[in-house]
Amino acid sequence: MSVQAMPAATYTAAPTPVPLTEADHKAINRLTGWNIGIAIGALSIGAWLGVLQGLEHTGIDLYQYLAPGIKSYYQGLTIHGVLNALIWTTFFICGFFTFVVHNSLKRPMRFPWLNNLAFLVMAAGLLLAAYPLVMNLATVLYTFYPPLLADWTFYAGLTLVVVGSWMVGWALLFTYGAWRKENPGTRTPFLALASLITMVMWQLATLGVAAEILFLLLPGALGWTDGADPLLSRSLFWYFGHPLVYFWLLPAYVSWYGMLPAQTNGKMFSEPLARLVFWLFLILSVPVGFHHQFADPGIPQIWKIIHATITFGLAFPSLLTAFTVTASLEIGARARGGKGYFGWIRKLNWGNPSYTAQNLAAILFAFGGISGITNASYNMNMVVHNTVWIPGHFHLTVGAATTLTFFGILYWLLPKLTGKRLFTPKLALAQAWTWFFGMALFANSYHLLGLHYGAPRRTALGSATYAIPEWRPYLLESGLGITLLFISATLFFLVVVGTVFLPGRKLKEPIEMPVAEPLKEEPAPAWLDNWQPWVTGAIALILLSYGPMLYQLIRDAQSIPFAPRVW
Numbered sequence: 001m002s003v004q005a006m007p008a009a010t011y012t013a014a015p016t017p018v019p020l021t022e023a024d025h026k027a028i029n030r031l032t033g034w035n036i037g038i039a040i041g042a043l044s045i046g047a048w049l050g051v052l053q054g055l056e057h058t059g060i061d062l063y064q065y066l067a068p069g070i071k072s073y074y075q076g077l078t079i080h081g082v083l084n085a086l087i088w089t090t091f092f093i094c095g096f097f098t099f100v101v102h103n104s105l106k107r108p109m110r111f112p113w114l115n116n117l118a119f120l121v122m123a124a125g126l127l128l129a130a131y132p133l134v135m136n137l138a139t140v141l142y143t144f145y146p147p148l149l150a151d152w153t154f155y156a157g158l159t160l161v162v163v164g165s166w167m168v169g170w171a172l173l174f175t176y177g178a179w180r181k182e183n184p185g186t187r188t189p190f191l192a193l194a195s196l197i198t199m200v201m202w203q204l205a206t207l208g209v210a211a212e213i214l215f216l217l218l219p220g221a222l223g224w225t226d227g228a229d230p231l232l233s234r235s236l237f238w239y240f241g242h243p244l245v246y247f248w249l250l251p252a253y254v255s256w257y258g259m260l261p262a263q264t265n266g267k268m269f270s271e272p273l274a275r276l277v278f279w280l281f282l283i284l285s286v287p288v289g290f291h292h293q294f295a296d297p298g299i300p301q302i303w304k305i306i307h308a309t310i311t312f313g314l315a316f317p318s319l320l321t322a323f324t325v326t327a328s329l330e331i332g333a334r335a336r337g338g339k340g341y342f343g344w345i346r347k348l349n350w351g352n353p354s355y356t357a358q359n360l361a362a363i364l365f366a367f368g369g370i371s372g373i374t375n376a377s378y379n380m381n382m383v384v385h386n387t388v389w390i391p392g393h394f395h396l397t398v399g400a401a402t403t404l405t406f407f408g409i410l411y412w413l414l415p416k417l418t419g420k421r422l423f424t425p426k427l428a429l430a431q432a433w434t435w436f437f438g439m440a441l442f443a444n445s446y447h448l449l450g451l452h453y454g455a456p457r458r459t460a461l462g463s464a465t466y467a468i469p470e471w472r473p474y475l476l477e478s479g480l481g482i483t484l485l486f487i488s489a490t491l492f493f494l495v496v497v498g499t500v501f502l503p504g505r506k507l508k509e510p511i512e513m514p515v516a517e518p519l520k521e522e523p524a525p526a527w528l529d530n531w532q533p534w535v536t537g538a539i540a541l542i543l544l545s546y547g548p549m550l551y552q553l554i555r556d557a558q559s560i561p562f563a564p565r566v567w
């Protein structure tokens with residue numbers, strides 16, 4: 001039976017012919033655990049360097065005492081960006097989706113060797129990229145724009161991480177294909193569908209950075225070419241760079257839509273709408289990259305305006321999310337006795353650290369979204385571009401919406417994976433709140449400092465000779481934020497280490513993955529479970545919005561010599 005002809009009665013997932021055995025659960029949990037372990041390891045180093053960097057801006061330079069191996073502010077900044085933005089996120093997401101897709105489809109891995117190989121390729125890539133980062137041979141920041149050039153091992157390592165993450169996506173799609181054959185006519189469970197859409201979007205997005213590395217940077221690093229075209233490189237990077245941020249955000253949305261309501265007695269306000277939101281992200285995430293290049297000469301204004309317009313379209317699914325996720329949570333709060341226009345908020349499950357961390361993450365994201373829309377406004381961007389406003393923006397998004405949500409997820413996932421009780425809910429709650437206030441202060445001060453005084457980003461502000469006394473209050477505010485973030489990160493690692501390693505804390509009852517039920521037991525329309533139009537639409541829009549400009553950039557590409565290493 002085709003999906004279109006599916007009767008309503010088959011809406012809920014039918015029992016699968018290949019159920020998950022104890023051994024399957026173990027294999028999935030082990031792989032999830034390894035991915036998450038590496039993610040947390042990366043974050044522990046990345047976050048530490050972030051603290052030192054933030055303190056440097058306030059005039060307290062502790063690198064030589066607390067990170068003596070780091071040769072310059074820029075080496076620290078590169079490691080901070082690569083570990084936090086690329087490694088913590090990618091490993092966490094691959095582990096989380098491996099867990100979610102199989103548990104949501106209730107089906108074992110189709111080709112376990114592929115899942116395992118994917119992890120090994122990613123881990124090998126990380127090791128390879130770590131060498132030049134530590135040896136100060138890749139101080140090129142996480143965006144690695146030419147003419148900066150890193151050691152070849154940096155690019156080769158990142159390539160392996162990306163290829164490994166593609167393999168994770170393929171492995172999940174193979175499992176999905178097998179499930180689809182075993183369950184004809186059944187709607188894909190939301191959690192699996194949303195995770196898979198994110199992985200397909202990632203495959204499309206990473207084509208840009210793959211082309212940049214393979215054709216422009218790696219040949220240079222290997223000494224086969226002596227230059228590259230910076231504009232072409234940046235365009236290929238941002239083709240990837242903006243959907244990258246949705247690769248970070250969408251796993252949080254998977255949880256906010258499909259899990260978080262269940263953690264506060266709520267229901268999914270509209271399951272079809274949640275699916276639509278993910279399809280819209282598939283279509284719109286890539287063709288917006290020029291909004292990172294508003295200030296780049298060489299991209300005609302019309303293309304910048306086209307990408308700016310699509311960017312506003314891309315904010316729409318997030319606005320839908322703001323209303324519908326809030327509605328899903330309100331249903332839960334009212335079921336818990338909440339009353340009044342706003343009084344229900346008090347009845348949300350604030351005692352549960354997993355819930356609280358994610359709700360606080362969503363609140364901060366509302367502000368990160370506002371600054372994102374400001375960035376996307378062509379003329380406003382001219383005021384804030386390359387100022388510390390931008391790190392203010394992305395600490396509310398990837399640093400708060402994504403990272404704090406991932407912490408919240410870990411507060412149920414770690415007990416689930418280890419079979420041990422969380423060490424301890426009170427510590428975890430304190431962690432969530434300190435992260436919330438720390439990020440709020442930090443991001444607020446950077447937004448204002450960038451907006452009012454144009455303080456530049458990616459600069460060792462602590463030693464800037466042009467710093468003026470008016471910056472001082474903002475830097476103090478950011479210092480307070482950083483202190484709270486440092487406390488919060490310490491609490492997070494205590495919770496993780498205590499949960500994983502302390503003996504004798506066996507769970508009394510097994511933990512289940514939270515799954516929010518839809519409010520209405522009606523099937524989503526068939527077109528919301530059909531890949532073809534959405535994937536075709538995504539590819540068509542990419543070709544239209546990037547094709548002509550990329551053709552022109554490739555045709556006119558010049559070889560601009562790579563720069564000597566200055567740090």
Ligand code: HAS
Nearest residue numbers: 245291318322325362366369372373375376385394397398
């Ligand atoms: Fe961005 C730069 C535009 C979202 C990350 N962004 C960056 C950079 C990063 C980043 C890392 O147009 C710096 C890159 C670099 O190194 O140069 N961004 C946007 C827009 C959005 C946006 C329009 N960004 C993100 C997300 C990120 C992220 C998400 C990471 C995860 N961004 C830009 C632009 C630049 C940029 C330009 C270039 C700037 C320049 O000049 O360099 C939108 O997606 C935002 C839409 C979001 C909303 C918010 C919806 C609110 C929600 C919360 C609901 C609350 C709930 C709680 C449910 C409209 C969903 C309820 C509470 C209860 C108590 C119940």
